[in-house]
Amino acid sequence: MFRYCPACASEMIRFEETRVFRCPDCGFTYYHNTAAATACIVRSDAGILFLVRNREPGKGMLDLPGGFIDPGEGAMEGLRRELIEELGLDFKADDFKLFASFPNKYPYKNILYNTCDLFFYLDAPDLIERDLKPEEAEISGVQFIKAAELDIERIAFESVKKAVKVYLEMAK
Numbered sequence: 412m413f414r415y416c417p418a419c420a421s422e423m424i425r426f427e428e429t430r431v432f433r434c435p436d437c438g439f440t441y442y443h444n445t446a447a448a449t450a451c452i453v454r455s456d457a458g459i460l461f462l463v464r465n466r467e468p469g470k471g472m473l474d475l476p477g478g479f480i481d482p483g484e485g486a487m488e489g490l491r492r493e494l495i496e497e498l499g500l501d502f503k504a505d506d507f508k509l510f511a512s513f514p515n516k517y518p519y520k521n522i523l524y525n526t527c528d529l530f531f532y533l534d535a536p537d538l539i540e541r542d543l544k545p546e547e548a549e550i551s552g553v554q555f556i557k558a559a560e561l562d563i564e565r566i567a568f569e570s571v572k573k574a575v576k577v578y579l580e581m582a583k
């Protein structure tokens with residue numbers, strides 16, 4: 412990620428262990444820490460709400476609404492913002508219930524982000540496709556899929572697959 416030390420321009424900068432950049436010449440240290448991200452199972456009578464991804468990684472595959480938590484945000488606050496941005500849905504932050512968390516790896520523009528994904532669920536029984544305003548740059552479509560009709564292999568990320576399995580077991 413760094414070819415030269417951003418502080419002293421030395422070429423000796425190295426990536427150590429799993430997340431530390433360190434420059435032996437000037438002592439510059441940068442922690443590429445785990446980023447926190449959220450995702451939400453929104454369940455309506457029509458099924459679980461999935462997004463079809465419009466960009467890599469996982470273009471054309473299913474994903475849950477959510478995203479990275481911004482600096483200064485709490486998890487539910489970040490998730491609420493993502494649902495407004497991605498789908499035009501404004502839920503109350505208190506309505507999101509945490510049920511699982513898994514690590515994930517998210518390659519984006521040649522940088523690998525290790526994320527800690529937090530999974531929430533929310534019941535919105537009356538929600539239908541007409542209520543949604545999908546953000547076209549990120550989402551090529553939305554689908555409500557009932558548990559019995561879901562092919563888990565269409566889901567883009569391992570952490571999301573795991574969380575959906577946990578949720579379906581829990582919801583039985």
Ligand SMILES: [Zn+2]
Pocket residue numbers: 416417418419420421434435436437438439
């Ligand atoms: Zn340096």
